[in-house]
Amino acid sequence: MAGPAAASSSDTFDAAVVIEIAEGLRGLDGPLLPILHAVNDRLGHVDQRAVPLIADILNLSRAEVHGVVGFYHDFRRAPAGRHRVQVCRAEACQAMGGEALASRLEQVFGVPFGQTTVDGRVTLEAVYCLGNCALSPAAMIDGEPVGRATVARIVEGVAR
Numbered sequence: 001m002a003g004p005a006a007a008s009s010s011d012t013f014d015a016a017v018v019i020e021i022a023e024g025l026r027g028l029d030g031p032l033l034p035i036l037h038a039v040n041d042r043l044g045h046v047d048q049r050a051v052p053l054i055a056d057i058l059n060l061s062r063a064e065v066h067g068v069v070g071f072y073h074d075f076r077r078a079p080a081g082r083h084r085v086q087v088c089r090a091e092a093c094q095a096m097g098g099e100a101l102a103s104r105l106e107q108v109f110g111v112p113f114g115q116t117t118v119d120g121r122v123t124l125e126a127v128y129c130l131g132n133c134a135l136s137p138a139a140m141i142d143g144e145p146v147g148r149a150t151v152a153r154i155v156e157g158v159a160r
């Protein structure tokens with residue numbers, strides 16, 4: 001099994017897109033979050049190299065922009081893997097073995113939550129209630145709900 005490693009963050013970076021988004025939204029009241037969301041949606045993540053571009057356009061320090069990117073779990077800092085595995089870490093799922101499931105998945109895929117396997121196949125993400133508490137522990141694979149999730153079902157789900 002591969003050791004922990006994040007996928008390269010260079011794949012989808014496009015400075016022109018970042019500048020276009022930031023210039024287009026800079027006039028909003030409180031433009032930083034909408035800009036970061038738009039960059040995350042368009043490019044799949046907020047690359048480290050987007051930070052100085054956005055900071056310059058908004059007349060903020062790089063540290064301020066970087067701090068906001070790091071604070072919100074919504075913003076991905078590297079491209080996602082081909083399969084996105086979201087595992088609920090909220091209370092109902094915790095009570096039904098969700099934490100044991102989560103730590104087994106980290107072992108099986110060789111990466112902690114929030115990272116992508118070195119082959120770019122799987123990204124593990126923690127989420128806090130998928131609205132599927134009755135079928136805890138709950139997970140999602142590429143947007144498809146998995147109730148009463150097990151390691152075997154998740155491994156099978158990303159094998160396709």
Ligand code: FES
Binds near residue numbers: 090091092129131133
């Ligand atoms: S607590 Fe896990 S789906 Fe609601």
